[in-house]
Amino acid sequence: MKLILAEKPSVAKNIADALKIRTKKEGYFEGNGYIITWAFGHLVQLYDAKDYDSKMAKWKLDNFPFIPSKFKYKVKSGYGNKQRQDQGAAKQLRVIHQLMKRSDVDTIISACDYDREGQLIGDSIIYRDTRPTKQVYRLLLNEWTEKEVLSGLERIKPNENMKSLRDAGVSRQWADWVIGINLTSVATLKYQKGGGKALNIGRVLLPTLKIIYDRDKEIETFQPEDYFKLAAIFRTDHNEKYEGIYTAQKEDKFKNREALDDIQRNLNEKPGEISKKEVEKKKEFPPFLFNLSNLQGYITNKYKGWTSDKVLKVAQSLYEKKYITYPRTSSIALDESLVGKTAKVLQTHSEDLPYKDEIKFKKLKRVFNNSKVESHSAIIPTYIKPKRLSNEEQIVYNSIKNRFIMQFMPLAEVEETRLYTKVGGVKGIFVSKGKVQLAEGWKKVEQMPSKDSFLPHVQKGGLVLTDSSEVTSHVTKPPKHHTEKTLLRVMETCGKRYKEDEDASTEAVLSGFSIGTPATRAETIKKLKDVGYIAFQNKNLVCTNLGRSLVETLPVTQLFDLEFTGKLEKSLSDIQKGKVTKDQFLHMIYAFTKDAVAEIKNKEEKIIHEVTSSSKQEVIGKCPACEGKIIESKNGFGCTNWKKGCKFVVWKNDKYLAAMKKRPTKTMVKALLKDKKAFVKGLTSKQGKKFNAYLSYEKNADNEYYSWKMEFNK
Incomplete structure (x- = not known):
């Protein structure tokens, strides 16, 4: 009997389906020679400092x-309560270890995600108490379709082969604990007055904050400058008109207006000649396949209300439903071994398209390139076509599918024309640019509108007449604020070779030299907002006063340095490749932490954040359990008698409501407390449809906790 450990229940179900196992028991599936159990992501966590020593x-x-x-x-820890262990996690751990000890189990297979975090999750469970006496293997998959699961089970590897991946995961976890616990504590003691949330200090958090801070400072210190342009309208002998911009020594922006005014005065009705005509046909390649950062940037930039964290969650859902390949990838190409499989996927998704005859599968270097693949290939759809998706899933899925199909469509073609018009007596020249889309090619997939700019059909030596002219004044513009799209690109390459208008081809993997990983960057941006260091202004990201003060006060400048952070992430990547040892990396982290703590301690105390607690909190209603007062906190609506053991609370991130895309509001909780029921509008079903219902929050018969109940008629 083989025991398979999946990272999540949904993945366990996919494996069970592939193996045609229908029998489900308490915490596992069983049948056909297999037992399939699951975790809920991390089931264990590192000790808190006080667990090691009570003085902490x-x-x-x-x-x-x-x-x-x-x-x-x-x-x-339990959800919303760090002092209690999560009962569900404890129960599932017991189930897993009991299954591992079963006499009929001879093989254990870890099927957690194929990355360092997935390796850490599986190993922290399997090796939790003692080293198992049974052989442990690793199932390494990029998607959870039936064919891939069955094929993967034929290719399982000994788990010991994954030691480098495990060491990278452990090193990341321990390093972030040491830096976070020490520097957060010391910085909070040194720079914050009052209780409340600590000043969060982190290895990935602070350099990301510094990127936003630096852009804000660039904008603030930007000195606008006036410049001028001279535009002339020329008329051909066929009475066609076109515009030309005055250019001298390859410059068309001028600081001296008087010089342009002098030229303009001599232009009216003057004849001109086409001194040069350049026509160039260009082929336009489709954008590269998506990695996670590019997918997040594309969607947050195109669709209102999306965050990179939301994109990741939706993509993860599509992955677990077997519709797309592994989303947490940094690669923009596919492994060359996937050629045959990719051809079949393309055929499946081309069947019903109006332009299917234009789609031709080829083994393209832009698509299949091992040098651009790091651990996981780019994100593409699987051969399974979804029958029903929510609106949000449809947006992410279609973006991935369309980007995939574009690779195998004809190239788009444009014709770019430049006319150079010379006017007698004028030293410079007037330049006109035109662009016409000759062939749509891959742009048909998303029906991209062409921005044609036509020029008249004239030839070199042709004569024209100056119809009118104008000198216009302009002002140089400051850099733009970072958006999630631009921030993710800087994080991905640590600022190396970064330009905001560059093609994704410049974002080929830099051997792990980055800020964070594809899996953690969205979480980092969200955390910066949650801890109050940055704020969103529409799509723009800006530093708050607290964020600015932290950057300007914390003396550990290395933590803000992209180069330093990039080297740390590179070291983790090198541990994964077996080039650096875990001990070497951790020794460096410990030395850095000790120096950083000493540096903060030795600096003069300065309060950058004062937490004031309001003496009067609004009472929302009477507690149904103990008749105490219900008040609102950061995490939920709870009873003031919680220290005396009252269990009543409505968590703001309640899972039942979240499944219907709702969060509890003060109005809702007031109605629950007053009327025992609340009428809630705009709930979302699993099929993505909106509906209204009455919700009540009632005490369970067998314990002290509360559960939701739904009615459609009062």
Whole structure:
């Protein structure tokens, strides 16, 4: 009997379906020689500092730096309550370890995601108590379709082969714990007055903040400059008109208006001659296949209300439903071994398209290129066509599918024309540009409108007449604020070779030299907002006063340095490749942390954040459990008697409501407390349809907790 551990229940179901297993038991599937169980992502977490030493329960500068001699793990904390272990996680851990000990189980297979985090999740569960006596293998897949699961089970590898990947995951986890616990604590003690949230300090958080801070400063210190342009309208002998921009020594922007005014005065009704005509036909290639950062940038830029975190969640859902390949990838090409499989996927998705006859499969270097693949190939659809998707899933899925199909469509073609018009007595020349789309090619896939700019059909030596002219004044513009799209691109390459208008081809993987990973960048941006360091202004990201003060006050400048952070991420990538050892990396992290703590301690105390607590909090209603007061906190609506053991709380990130795309509001909770029911509008079904319903929040019969109930008639 083989025991398979999946990272999530949905993945376990995909594996069970592939193996034609229908029997589901408490915490696992069983049948056909297999047992398939699951985690819920991480089931264990690192000890808190106070778990190692009780003196760490109270923050004092003298207690830091604190680095455990040996890192230990415990069952992860409960949702919204760090003091209690998650009962669901504890229960599932017991199920997994009981299954591992079954006498009929001879093989254990970790089927967690094929990345360093997935390796860490699986190993932290399998090796939690003692090293298992049974052989442990690894299932490494890029998608969860039936064919891939069955094929992957034929190619399982010994888990020991994944030691470098595990070391990279452990190194990342321990390093972030050491830096986060020590520097967050010391910085909060040094720079914050009052209780409340700590000043969050992190290896990936701060350099990302600095990118936004630097752009804000560029905009603030930008000195606008006036410049002028001279435009003339010329008329051909066929009475066709076109515009030319005055250019001298390849420059068409001038600081001196008087010189342009002098030229303009001599232009009216003057004849001109086409001194040169350049016509160039260009082929336009489609944009590269999506990696996660490019997908997030594309969607957040194109669709209102989307964040990179939301894109990742929707893509992850599509992946777990078997519709797309692994989304947390940094690659913009496919592994060359996938040629045959890709051809079949393309055939499946081309069947019903009006331009299907134009789609031709070829083994293109732009698409199949091992040198542009790091661990996982680019994101493409699988051969399974979804029958029903929510609106959000449709947006992400169509973007991925269309980008995939574009690769195998004809190239688009444009004709670019330049006319150079010379006017007698004028030293410079007038330049006119035209562009015409000759062939749509891949642009048909998303029906991209062509921006044609026509010029009249004239030849070199042709005569024209100056019809009119105008000198216009302009002002240089400051750089634009970062959006999630531009920020993700800087994070992906650590600012290397970065230009905002560059094609994605310049974003080929830089051997791990980046800020964070595809899987963590969206979470980093979200966390910066949640902790109050940045704010969103429509699509723009800007620093808050707190974020600015932190950048300008914290003396550990290395943490803001893209080069330093990039080297840390590169080291983790090198651990994964077996080029650097875990011990070498952690030794460097510990030394850095000790120096950073000493540096903060030795600096003069300065308050950059003062937390004031309001003495009067609005009472929303009476607690149905103990008749105490219900008030709103950051995480939920709860009873003031919670310290006395009252369990009543409505969490703001309640999973039941979240499944219907709702969060509890103050109005909703007030109605629940007053009328026992609340009429809630705009709930979303699994099929993506909106509906209204009455919700009640009632105490469970067998425990002290509360559950939701729904009615459609009052």
